[in-house]
Amino acid sequence: MTNWEFSSDYAKKLDQNDELKSFRDLFYLPTFTKNDVVYFTGNSLGLQPKSVQSYIQKELDDWAKWGVEGHLYASNPWMPYHELFTEKIACIVGAKTKEVAVTHSLTTNLHLLMVSFYRPDNKRNKIICEKKAFPSDQYALQSQVHFHNLDPKDCIVEIGPREGEHLIRNEDVIAKIEELKDELSMVMIGGVNYFTGQVFDMKAITEAGHKVGAKVGFDLAHAAGNIPLKLNEWGVDFAAWCSYKYLNSGPGGVSGYYINEKHVTNSKIPRFAGWWGHNKEDRFKMPDKFSPIPTAESWQLSNAPVISMAAHLASLNIFEKAGMERLRKKSISLTNYLEFIIEQININNNNCLEIITPKDINQRGSQLSIVAHGANKALFEKLSINGVVADWREPNVIRIAPVPLYNSFEDVYRFGEILEKSL
């Protein structure tokens, strides 16, 4: 560990040496708090890039000027608008361009992907997922099982932490995959668990799933733009993510999805189709038979929601400038510094703060989840009054995520100072 210090001067020094420090000015920091904000909820909704307004305004101007002709003549023509994202997003998730597309919303994409990759037959009908997955994923999985006239009680196998532990062991996921063998149809878990911030070993889980003949997919809501991903190299079958957390593209912003190259042109894989997945050459001849684009784009149903996608484009252009490698490097330092400060606070406070996120940097991203023993929501309210925007989960868990694009080491110091006073 570096010789960290829990002091304002030291945090300021870290900021001075931060090669990404100028990126903070590219974002609006919320102004609703009485005291200066410490915004640590980029894991829930990322901040607005200042450039978003002009990106959206450009589309509004083109719409005003061109009407329907904007599909062809807008400065970024709307018909192929979604193609502006392919390379940028492929870079962020470690995929080939033919494996990704950006459209719809996250839960919609997970459904569309599971229609294709959860194909239960008599014996092979089970799904492995993490216990207490994000509720939308639980509902999506249950409804997929119902869709095949099966019972979730028979088909969904949840892996939870062992007695007395907070994290789910990768080895337990893999052991369950090996145990279910030819009964296992699909593994579908969060690449980063939303509650604990734990990063799963996606490579090992994918390999284990494939060994028993199952498909493996990940919900990357808390992973995309947060941790390095190598979906193609790991051989993951499918994945989807949202753009409004670490990807800073606005509330309800478009989702992205990935389908491994070996599946994208496999005509035996069923899918729910729409006209935007149909071959571009004759889409507007309006043929009555669906002919899929030979890339992941063929899972697109509808034409691009350009206005909200403009915000995503503004944000991805910032990502491109910062670069995932530099972002990850700063993210590790920010979160390590946060961990150090919490440990310092613990020294004088009977170790009342228990970080349940893994200590190993390879098993976590920006987020730390902290159990505040003996505390209740009054603690969270004190933090809020003093300008901290964080996330509280009953009965006593605080989730915080310093985000490398717009958070500073001084934010981390100030959070520590406020937390210590509030305890």
Ligand SMILES: Cc1ncc(COP(=O)(O)O)c(C=O)c1O
């Ligand atoms: C892990 C996870 N999965 C799914 C969702 C649902 O996303 P959406 O409402 O965009 O479909 C969320 C939303 O926060 C999430 O955190």
